[in-house]
Amino acid sequence: MKVIIDQDKCVASGQCVVAAAEVFDQRDEDGIVVLLNPAPPAEQADDVRQAAALCPALAIQIEE
Template sequence: MRIDIDEEKCCGAGQCVLAAPEVFDQRDEDGIVVLLDPTPPAGQFAAVQEAAQLCPAAAIVVAED
């Protein structure tokens, strides 16, 4: 799994953090998404997919390797 983040699109809604807190966080100063784990284990795949789907700005793209 490969996760790409577009910080320019991110609106700081925080849905990704709620869906996959082991993989995503937000910067304190502006709420922009931070990728904590660019290669999460397979057990996190469903949560990461959900985070990408919930993102209102479509700032998260997940690709299977």
């Protein structure tokens, strides 16, 4: 799994951090998503998929 984020699309809702805090974080100054792990382990895959599904801006792309 490879995770790609588009910070320009991000609206700082934080849903990705709630769903997968090991993979996503937010910048302190504006809340924009920060990718902590672009290649998360298999055991985090479901959480990452949920984060992508919950993102209101569709800023998270997943390549399987």
